[in-house]
Amino acid sequence: MPDTTSALGAPTERREGPAKVTGAARYAAEHLPGGLAHAWPVPATIARGEVASVDDTAALAVPGVVGVLTHLNAPRLGEADDATLAVLQDARVPHRGWYVALVVADTLEAAREGAAAVTVTYAEEPHDVTLDAASPAAYVPEDPDGNPDEHTRGNPDEAFAAAPVRVDVTYEVPPLHNHPMEPHAATARWEEGRLTVHDSSQGATAVRQTLASLFKLPEEQITVVSEHVGGGFGSKGTPRPHVVLASMAARETGRPVKLALPRRHLAAVVGHRSPTVQRLRLGAEADGTLTTLIHEVTSHTSRVKEFVETGAAVSRVMYPSPHARTGNRVLPLDVPSPSWMRAPGEAPGMYALESAMDELAVALGLDPVELRLRNDTRTEPDTGKPFSSRHLAECLREGARRFGWAERDPRPRSRAEGPVLIGSGVAAATYPVLVSPSRASAHAYPDGGYVIRVNATDIGTGARTVLAQVAADALGVPVDRVRTEVGSTDLPAAPLAGGSSGTASWGWAVHEACTRLARRLAGQLGQQLPPEGVGASADTEGTPDTNYAESEYARHAFGAHFAEVGVDAVSGEVRVRRLLGVFAAGHILNARTARSQFIGAMTMGLGMALTEHSTMDKAFGDFAESDLASYHVPVNADVPAMEAHWIDEDDPHLNPMGSKGIGEIGIVGTAAAIGNAVHHATGVRLRELPITPDKLVTAL
Amino acid sequence: MGADVFHSEVPLTVNGEARRPTVDHRSTLLDVLREQLGLTGAKKGCDHGQCGACTVLVDGRRVNSCLLLAVSLEGREVITVEGLAPAGGDLHPLQRAFVDRDAFQCGYCTPGQICSAVGAIAEARAGRASHVTDPAADVGAPVELTRDEIRERLSGNICRCGAYPHIVEAVEDVTR
Numbered sequence: 001m002p003d004t005t006s007a008l009g010a011p012t013e014r015r016e017g018p019a020k021v022t023g024a025a026r027y028a029a030e031h032l033p034g035g036l037a038h039a040w041p042v043p044a045t046i047a048r049g050e051v052a053s054v055d056d057t058a059a060l061a062v063p064g065v066v067g068v069l070t071h072l073n074a075p076r077l078g079e080a081d082d083a084t085l086a087v088l089q090d091a092r093v094p095h096r097g098w099y100v101a102l103v104v105a106d107t108l109e110a111a112r113e114g115a116a117a118v119t120v121t122y123a124e125e126p127h128d129v130t131l132d133a134a135s136p137a138a139y140v141p142e143d144p145d146g147n148p149d150e151h152t153r154g155n156p157d158e159a160f161a162a163a164p165v166r167v168d169v170t171y172e173v174p175p176l177h178n179h180p181m182e183p184h185a186a187t188a189r190w191e192e193g194r195l196t197v198h199d200s201s202q203g204a205t206a207v208r209q210t211l212a213s214l215f216k217l218p219e220e221q222i223t224v225v226s227e228h229v230g231g232g233f234g235s236k237g238t239p240r241p242h243v244v245l246a247s248m249a250a251r252e253t254g255r256p257v258k259l260a261l262p263r264r265h266l267a268a269v270v271g272h273r274s275p276t277v278q279r280l281r282l283g284a285e286a287d288g289t290l291t292t293l294i295h296e297v298t299s300h301t302s303r304v305k306e307f308v309e310t311g312a313a314v315s316r317v318m319y320p321s322p323h324a325r326t327g328n329r330v331l332p333l334d335v336p337s338p339s340w341m342r343a344p345g346e347a348p349g350m351y352a353l354e355s356a357m358d359e360l361a362v363a364l365g366l367d368p369v370e371l372r373l374r375n376d377t378r379t380e381p382d383t384g385k386p387f388s389s390r391h392l393a394e395c396l397r398e399g400a401r402r403f404g405w406a407e408r409d410p411r412p413r414s415r416a417e418g419p420v421l422i423g424s425g426v427a428a429a430t431y432p433v434l435v436s437p438s439r440a441s442a443h444a445y446p447d448g449g450y451v452i453r454v455n456a457t458d459i460g461t462g463a464r465t466v467l468a469q470v471a472a473d474a475l476g477v478p479v480d481r482v483r484t485e486v487g488s489t490d491l492p493a494a495p496l497a498g499g500s501s502g503t504a505s506w507g508w509a510v511h512e513a514c515t516r517l518a519r520r521l522a523g524q525l526g527q528q529l530p531p532e533g534v535g536a537s538a539d540t541e542g543t544p545d546t547n548y549a550e551s552e553y554a555r556h557a558f559g560a561h562f563a564e565v566g567v568d569a570v571s572g573e574v575r576v577r578r579l580l581g582v583f584a585a586g587h588i589l590n591a592r593t594a595r596s597q598f599i600g601a602m603t604m605g606l607g608m609a610l611t612e613h614s615t616m617d618k619a620f621g622d623f624a625e626s627d628l629a630s631y632h633v634p635v636n637a638d639v640p641a642m643e644a645h646w647i648d649e650d651d652p653h654l655n656p657m658g659s660k661g662i663g664e665i666g667i668v669g670t671a672a673a674i675g676n677a678v679h680h681a682t683g684v685r686l687r688e689l690p691i692t693p694d695k696l697v698t699a700l
Numbered sequence: 701m702g703a704d705v706f707h708s709e710v711p712l713t714v715n716g717e718a719r720r721p722t723v724d725h726r727s728t729l730l731d732v733l734r735e736q737l738g739l740t741g742a743k744k745g746c747d748h749g750q751c752g753a754c755t756v757l758v759d760g761r762r763v764n765s766c767l768l769l770a771v772s773l774e775g776r777e778v779i780t781v782e783g784l785a786p787a788g789g790d791l792h793p794l795q796r797a798f799v800d801r802d803a804f805q806c807g808y809c810t811p812g813q814i815c816s817a818v819g820a821i822a823e824a825r826a827g828r829a830s831h832v833t834d835p836a837a838d839v840g841a842p843v844e845l846t847r848d849e850i851r852e853r854l855s856g857n858i859c860r861c862g863a864y865p866h867i868v869e870a871v872e873d874v875t876r
């Protein structure tokens with residue numbers, strides 16, 4: 001299909017598509033430099049304590065093993081902002097699965113055998129891995145502005161006691177794992193003091209900064225390449241231990257080293273979504289107007305670093321109520337470090353809030369779409385700032401129309417086909433609009449081609465393609481004349497693909513560079529370009545427009561999810577029959593890749609609702625479901641008719657493209673919509689995810 | 701590395717070419733393809749037969765190459781995603797359909813999905829029933845690949861990016 005000239009918004013085909021379908025696209029573990037050695041890490045088998053001794057004799061005797069690194073012989077690293085990267089630096093074991101040794105060998109088989117042959121003894125200490133929301137050790141952390149992460153308006157407790165209609169419920173979300181299909185991997189090599197690493201990362205710029213600090217090198221002596229990345233969903237958003245270990249092993253052995261983490265290690269070392277216990281208290285007038293909203297969330301973090309799953313933040317954005325308290329608390333435990341997983345905070349927070357809203361609608365005898373419409377607002381409740389745009393009501397109405405919501409009989413258990421109870425549910429979604437400073441360059445060449453350079457990362461979003469569209473639009477040229485180079489620290493520095501902010505951040509700089517280039521070219525009209533081309537660059541650091549915190553507007557994307565489920569009354573099995581989402585996320589820049597992002601995130605939300613479940617084992621202190629046979633992500637047969645639509649917003653307060661991020665909002669309301677549909681189908685309200693047959697069949 | 705008590709030379713055909721890799725007896729077909737033959741199209745998602753990312757065709761049938769010991773494959777014919785397209789550079793119709801339908805995002809599951817779909821289409825044509833095939837249907841008669849059949853037969857291939865609806869459309873494009 002030829003590319004069109006109306007670049008932005010067009011369904012332009014993914015540029016790396018042919019490379020991906022033919023197997024030509026190379027990921028981090030798919031580089032085979034000469035002399036390559038393979039590494040295999042050894043995870044700790046206690047939940048808390050210290051390494052007492054390491055015996056590597058048997059490992060070193062394995063043919064092909066070239067070395068064993070432990071805290072006793074590993075080189076000392078420089079400062080790590082993130083303590084999970086201080087690998088093999090001391091004897092401390094903060095959680096089960098923490099790496100205590102690394103075996104390097106000529107072959108993968110030898111490395112693996114060697115790792116199994118390392119004998120580690122421990123001085124074990126009692127551990128605590130149980131998330132107890134009432135624990136006195138739970139504390140209120142700081143919010144991003146450095147204030148206590150508990151916000152209060154009015155007198156929420158009094159207002160709740162006085163409210164004519166009340167809901168007081170506690171929702172729980174279990175630990176969840178990102179599990180991108182490509183396990184975290186890095187191939188590192190040192191050549192004359194220069195380090196080159198292929199890393200599966202969502203942001204190579206930060207990986208380079210971190211490696212520079214850890215290995216005490218100037219950044220210019222390091223190149224980090226993340227050309228193709230097999231998904232991340234937050235788990236590759238910051239540097240992870242594998243890249244440090246691979247770089248360390250390559251330096252110690254003098255050979256290129258490849259480390260691809262075994263799938264079963266990931267749960268312990270690349271982050272997870274912390275479990276949350278969320279108490280919601282909603283008070284309303286008889287007409288549905290919210291008078292008070294109390295959302296209190298407790299999550300866990302590790303002893304190594306504080307990470308907070310900020311579920312209550314969504315209740316500062318969604319619905320106005322004169323009285324409110326929204327607080328996040330966190331409890332440090334001897335667990336692996338939690339981290340970002342797609343819509344961190346928003347996904348579990350909106351699951352609880354939107355489920356509680358459904359309960360309120362039932363208590364009021366009010367249609368749940370109508371309840372949300374009655375509590376719509378033009379200003380952000382927590383800050384009083386006007387929204388730059390908010391089309392939640394439009395999403396709800398458009399979704400209801402497309403879904404056929406009007407035909408729904410509101411009574412639970414009102415529809416059945418044989419033993420299958422059928423119900424439908426709705427939930428709203430929200431995700432903040434974020435942006436970070438970025439650099440980019442644009443060049444024009446005598447052959448009529450243009451090249452855009454920016455260290456963006458394409459983790460599957462189609463960044464190469466959409467940035468070419470942004471450039472083509474700014475330059476006023478057809479998109480097929482623009483080539484994009486991304487995924488290497490040799491390119492202009494750029495922030496990570498995360499927080500649904502990549503396209504806005506990179507695109508802003510690309511747009512700026514192209515606008516400057518267009519101006520330069522206009523000044524040279526009719527002249528032959530020099531062979532090296534004409535270029536312009538941009539850096540959005542310090543531009544006041546990118547500083548949203550200081551802005552007078554609140555910026556968020558919104559959406560509405562609708563789900564229809566069939567529940568087998570005999571087995572308790574829930575099958576999703578239809579999922580439909582309508583999103584208001586600014587201007588959609590590429591209809592084709594945007595649709596894939598929306599339905600992909602909705603699919604992950606379906607998993608959150610029905611199949612994904614991890615258990616922190618109290619005795620052992622590890623996740624019981626650590627592989628893909630036990631941690632159930634949705635498969636093709638789980639995913640039925642899936643529709644994503646959008647309302648194109650014209651919001652002048654965003655960025656030159658007028659876009660909001662779209663990578664995460666699709667997951668946000670999905671689980672609540674499905675849970676609400678299960679209630680409508682069965683009359684049973686489960687308040688703990690996932691909704692599995694064992695729980696449902698006993699309640700039916 | 702030569703053949704010894706831990707290694708053997710294994711003559712086999714890979715993407716139409718005769719190869720004789722010397723393999724560690726513990727090596728899976730997946731690791732031999734990726735690490736020794738440089739064919740990194742087959743992906744390692746789990747190494748345990750749980751995700752389908754490593755799917756290739758052996759003697760025309762789809763297999764999880766992480767579960768096959770390479771030493772057992774003497775004389776067999778292996779086709780990986782790199783060998784699907786006819787020589788000369790055109791994409792295989794399924795590869796084309798995957799691009800047309802945007803049936804992937806990160807692309808890491810994609811070679812496995814495509815090889816699996818090639819195998820599944822052949823199985824349906826050969827009359828192999830699936831869990832969702834009508835039990836009353838003629839045994840051995842070709843099975844029509846409805847959406848439900850496609851979803852069922854491709855459920856051994858996980859896509860964490862959630863491209864499933866587009867994968868089903870892509871398979872339909874070549875089967876209808």
Ligand code: FES
Pocket residue numbers: 743744745746747748749750751752753754755764765766767
């Ligand atoms: S890598 Fe073979 S099935 Fe996952």
Ligand code: FES
Pocket residue numbers: 181230231460803804805806807808809810858859860861862863
């Ligand atoms: S395209 Fe990323 S896992 Fe399928």
